[in-house]
Amino acid sequence: MTATSTGPATPRNGVAVQFQDMHRWYGPVHALDGLSIDIAPGELVALLGPSGCGKTTALRALGGLDDVDAGRILVDGKDMTRVPANKRNMGIVFQAYSLFPNMTAGDNVAYGLRLRGAGKEERQKRAAETLDLVGLGGYANRYPHQMSGGQQQRVALARALAIRPQVLLLDEPLSALDAKVRRQLREEIRRIQISVGTTTLFVTHDQEEALALGDRVGVMSAGRLEQIATPAELYDRPATAFVAEFVGLTNRLKGVAGDGIVEVLGTRVPLLAGSAGPGPVTAPVRPEAVRIAPEDGAPAHVLAVSFLGSLGRVQVGLPGGDLVVAQVPATDVVQLTPGTAVRVTVLPAPVFATAAA
Amino acid sequence: MSGPSTASSLGAAAPGGGALIERPRGAGRPRRRSRLQTSGRIAILVLVFGYLVLPLFAMLEFSTRGDYGSRDLSSYAAIFDYPDVVDGIVTSLQIAVLTVFGMLLLLVPTMVWTVVRVPRMRRVVEFLCLLPLAIPAIVIVVGIAPIYRFMGQNLGAVGASPLTLAFIDIILVLPYAYRAIDSGLRTVDVATLADAARSLGASWPRTILQVIVPNIRGGILSASVLAVALVLGEYTISSLLSFHTLQVVIYLLGKRDPFVSVAVSLAALVFAFILLYVITRFAPGAGERTDRAVEEEPAS
Numbered sequence: 001m002t003a004t005s006t007g008p009a010t011p012r013n014g015v016a017v018q019f020q021d022m023h024r025w026y027g028p029v030h031a032l033d034g035l036s037i038d039i040a041p042g043e044l045v046a047l048l049g050p051s052g053c054g055k056t057t058a059l060r061a062l063g064g065l066d067d068v069d070a071g072r073i074l075v076d077g078k079d080m081t082r083v084p085a086n087k088r089n090m091g092i093v094f095q096a097y098s099l100f101p102n103m104t105a106g107d108n109v110a111y112g113l114r115l116r117g118a119g120k121e122e123r124q125k126r127a128a129e130t131l132d133l134v135g136l137g138g139y140a141n142r143y144p145h146q147m148s149g150g151q152q153q154r155v156a157l158a159r160a161l162a163i164r165p166q167v168l169l170l171d172e173p174l175s176a177l178d179a180k181v182r183r184q185l186r187e188e189i190r191r192i193q194i195s196v197g198t199t200t201l202f203v204t205h206d207q208e209e210a211l212a213l214g215d216r217v218g219v220m221s222a223g224r225l226e227q228i229a230t231p232a233e234l235y236d237r238p239a240t241a242f243v244a245e246f247v248g249l250t251n252r253l254k255g256v257a258g259d260g261i262v263e264v265l266g267t268r269v270p271l272l273a274g275s276a277g278p279g280p281v282t283a284p285v286r287p288e289a290v291r292i293a294p295e296d297g298a299p300a301h302v303l304a305v306s307f308l309g310s311l312g313r314v315q316v317g318l319p320g321g322d323l324v325v326a327q328v329p330a331t332d333v334v335q336l337t338p339g340t341a342v343r344v345t346v347l348p349a350p351v352f353a354t355a356a357a
Numbered sequence: 358m359s360g361p362s363t364a365s366s367l368g369a370a371a372p373g374g375g376a377l378i379e380r381p382r383g384a385g386r387p388r389r390r391s392r393l394q395t396s397g398r399i400a401i402l403v404l405v406f407g408y409l410v411l412p413l414f415a416m417l418e419f420s421t422r423g424d425y426g427s428r429d430l431s432s433y434a435a436i437f438d439y440p441d442v443v444d445g446i447v448t449s450l451q452i453a454v455l456t457v458f459g460m461l462l463l464l465v466p467t468m469v470w471t472v473v474r475v476p477r478m479r480r481v482v483e484f485l486c487l488l489p490l491a492i493p494a495i496v497i498v499v500g501i502a503p504i505y506r507f508m509g510q511n512l513g514a515v516g517a518s519p520l521t522l523a524f525i526d527i528i529l530v531l532p533y534a535y536r537a538i539d540s541g542l543r544t545v546d547v548a549t550l551a552d553a554a555r556s557l558g559a560s561w562p563r564t565i566l567q568v569i570v571p572n573i574r575g576g577i578l579s580a581s582v583l584a585v586a587l588v589l590g591e592y593t594i595s596s597l598l599s600f601h602t603l604q605v606v607i608y609l610l611g612k613r614d615p616f617v618s619v620a621v622s623l624a625a626l627v628f629a630f631i632l633l634y635v636i637t638r639f640a641p642g643a644g645e646r647t648d649r650a651v652e653e654e655p656a657s
Contacts, residue, residue, distance in 0.1 A: 065552050085555040096546050098553040102571035112557035156553075163557060 014042035014199030015076035015166050017062065022071030024057055024223075031057045032068065033223035044193050044200040045228070046214030048207055050246070054223040055203045056171055062201060063169050064088045075166055091160025091198075095172040097152045099144040105131065105155045106140030112163035130158040133192060150181035157189065161196060168193065168200040174209065186213060207247055211235065219243045237272055237350065238284075244352040250284035251324045253346075254356060257281040262353050265324075270350040281353035285346050290326035292316060294335055295343040300324075302340045305333055312336075316344055413623065420620040432620035442621055445606030446628075448519050452602065453588040455523035457581045460534050463527065465577065468538055469569050473551045486535035489528050494593040501525060505598055519600035522591075529594075530587050534580035541576020545569075582633050589629050 017039040024032040031054045039045050047055040060066035062073055064085030073081045080088055091112075099108050109127040110118075118126070131137055134154040144152055153173050160168060170189070174182045190213050193200050204210050210217045211231040218228035219242070227239040238244035255264040257277025262269050264283050271277060292300075292314060299319040306313040312333035314326045324344060328336070336342070423429035436442055464486075471482050489497070508516030515521075547569060554564040570577065592604035601609075603625060611618035 063552075063556055065555065085552075086558045086560055088556075089558070090556060092553065092556040094549050094553065096549045098546070098549045100550060100553070100568050100572070101545065102568075111554075111559075115558040115563070159553075159557070169556075 014197055016041050016074075017167055017199055017201070018072075018074040019058065019062070020072040020074065022058070022061065022073070023069050024054070024061065024066070025069055030223050032061070032071075035071070035220075035223065035225055037218060037225060037228060039199055039201065042197045042199055043215045044190070044202060044213060046202040046204060046210035046217045047220055048204060048210040048217055048247075049220035051205060053220040055205075055220050057223075058220075059092075059169050059171050059201055059203045062167065063090050063092050065092075089163065089165055090167045090169055091163055091165035092169045092171065093153065093156045093160050093173040095175055097144065097149065097156070097176070099152050099155055099159070101144050103143075104140060105136065105142050105144070105147065105158075108144075108155055109140075109159045109162045112159065116163065126162055127158075130162040131155070133161065133195075134158045135188065148181075150177050150185055153177065153185060154188075157192070161192070161198070165198060168198045170200065170202040172204050175204070175206070182209075189213065211247075219246060221246070238352045239272075239274065241352060241354045244284045244354075249287050249325065251287065251290065252282050253285050253324065254322070255281055255283045255353065257353055262351065264351075265318075265344055265346050267346045267348055269346060269348050272350045272352040275351070275353040276355040277353060280356040282356050283351045283353045285324075285351060286349070287313060287325045287327035289347040289349045290324055291345045291347065292326045292328065292336070292342040294340050296341060298341040298343045300342050300344045302336050302338050302342055304338060305336055307333055316342060318344065413626070416619050416623045420616055420623055422616065432614075432616040433624065435614070435617045436621055436624065439606075439610060439617065441601065441606045442603075442610065445601055445603040446625070448601065449589055449603040451520055452523050452526060453585045455520060456526040456530060456588050457584045459523055459527045460530050460580065460584050461577060464531070464534055464538055464580070465570065465573075466565055468535070468542060469547060469551070469565055472542055472547045483535065483539070486531040488532075490532045494529075495597070497525065497528070498594050498597040502598065519595070519602060522595060522598070522600055522602065525594055526584070526588050526591060529591070530580075530584040533583040533587065537579035537583060538573065538576045541573035541579075544575075545572045547573075578637065582636050585636070586629065586633060589625070589632075 017037075019035050019037045022032045022035040023030070033054070035054065035058055037045065037058075047058060049055045057066060061068045062075075062080075064080070064083060064087075068081060071081070072079055075088075099105070100111065103111065106124070106127045109130050110123040113123045113126055128137070128140060131140055134157050136151060136154050136158065139147065139151065139155070144155075147155065153176075156173070157170075173189075174185055177185065186209055189202075202210070202213055211234070214231060216228055217231050217234050219226045219234065221242050227234060227243045229237075229239075234243065235248055238247060244250065253264050255262040255269070257271060257275065257279060259278070260271050262271055262275075262277065262281055262283050264285060269283065269285075275281070292302075300316050302314055303317045303323070304315040306315075307330065310330055312328050312330050314328055314333070314336050316324050316326060318324060326344070420432045421428045421430060423431065467482060471478050505521065508521060510516070550568050550572065551564050554568040555561075559567065590604065591602070592608065595602040596605050596608070607618055607621050607625070610621060
């Protein structure tokens with residue numbers, strides 16, 4: 001599948017990147033199966049997918065750290081497929097902490113500049129500027145073991161940016177951090193990426209991270225690109241059953257499809273292109289598209305309620321024994337105690353239905 | 358059921374009216390056990406210390422015997438009257454230096470490359486490196502003697518030099534050096550560090566020298582110390598190949614003057630201890646880092 005960029009929302013000064021029909025085998029495993037992606041200059045594309053789907057292989061191939069068996073990688077129009085990693089000018093932040101333990105934060109950031117022959121003064125100046133950019137201005141003399149995980153990843157980001165890379169590659173850089181630091185650093189990465197305008201490929205298995213960061217999000221499965229689109233489009237209009245299932249929470253509700261419409265819990269819901277039908281189908285309905293209201297004598301009952309801060313998730317048992325999860329405002333949670341009889345309806349948001357099993 | 362508390366539940370009534378806390382049965386046992394354990398440890402330490410030190414003490418006693426039951430250091434003063442001894446020391450030290458450099462040049466790049474690029478070969482490299490442990494020295498000598506004969510006949514002074522023993526010593530030291538360097542490599546994420554260095558523009562030699570080596574210097578130091586110790590103690594192969602290293606010279610000297618021979622042995626041991634101490638204490642990176650990680654995030 002080839003996906004062409006629509007470009008980032010704001011003007012940037014990065015370079016274009018193209019994956020063209022890339023293949024990679026690890027023994028019998030087809031890690032990349034005809035992967036093609038166009039990334040616009042300055043765009044941040046997040047590659048999302050389950051473990052083993054090939055997203056890290058794609059990133060490493062772009063960085064020159066892994067070979068590809070077939071296909072091409074173009075950066076700014078130049079074929080980089082066989083160029084060694086140390087000649088590519090790409091900044092990479094890894095999932096594992098990768099700062100050189102024998103060097104201070106400042107020396108780590110300046111290392112790439114040293115390799116490029118920059119003078120000592122310039123190295124120090126640029127390292128200080130880049131550390132400032134990631135909010136660690138006063139940490140130049142600290143060694144990695146004197147910093148927390150979040151600080152180390154910031155320094156790794158500064159080190160990758162200090163060489164002014166053509167492309168910035170982020171390989172699950174937040175996955176080793178706790179939730180709070182993760183959210184904080186995620187926002188900073190986005191802020192910094194927009195300010196420097198470097199074309200960026202961000203690999204993650206965390207859909208919240210991908211949807212929050214990416215200008216576009218590419219969903220991968222079994223070495224193939226299932227869909228690449230803006231976060232909103234990916235969420236609202238999944239192109240394949242895998243994307244519909246993988247991105248966001250979904251209720252798999254039974255329905256009967258016919259003529260571009262599926263009837264689910266009494267509501268006629270439009271079907272997305274490529275959906276199964278006519279006949280019995282399974283429709284993935286988002287929890288936020290499910291509406292529940294307390295009603296005496298209604299056949300459905302609240303089974304469990306989860307309070308999630310600003311909102312709540314309510315598990316409802318339907319008359320046939322099926323379960324459905326609804327997302328409701330936190331203010332409504334108090335009246336929905338387990339056992340409450342409720343009426344369940346769904347909003348007519350388009351769904352990608354698959355044939356009923 | 359509640360009821361008045363009895364003295365027995367808390368302790369026996371004390372003569373003065375207070376309550377004595379009754380000592381639980383068996384409370385003295387841990388202390389007795391602890392005393393026994395301490396005594397056991399001391400006994401073992403004394404035994405081990407005696408086992409190690411007694412021969413050294415005997416050597417000291419023997420090498421300081423003078424005429425008519427007196428004590429003197431004449432055997433030690435006589436060491437330098439035997440030029441073979443000085444030559445043997447110099448030769449052994451030269452071989453040790455060559456062995457350390459050769460071993461590091463062979464092993465470090467190979468092991469780093471194996472970890473980073475072909476991890477499935479790790480077992481094979483380990484097997485090859487451990488192989489010398491299973492092969493008796495005499496087998497190695499029988500196998501390698503024709504090569505040394507060829508070198509001696511065709512490569513002039515270089516081929517006949519005892520320094521060529523470094524080639525064999527590199528092989529002999531592989532099992533110990535492999536373990537030491539491997540433990541160093543396991544303390545850091547070599548593959549990620551190498552990837553990071555490569556992505557920043559470092560060539561493979563730079564990656565190994567500037568990024569990997571400084572971070573496994575503990576392992577490299579241990580491997581070097583083991584190599585020096587092995588070379589300074591190696592006798593069988595040198596003797597069978599007729600090279601006059603320190604150990605061979607000490608043995609030959611023992612036939613002529615046993616007092617000086619033992620004096621040289623003891624002096625060589627003390628010298629080796631001092632050398633190894635200096636290497637481990639003062640070599641770059643020998644110190645342990647004691648700073649602790651900072652857990653808090655900076656205010657931003």
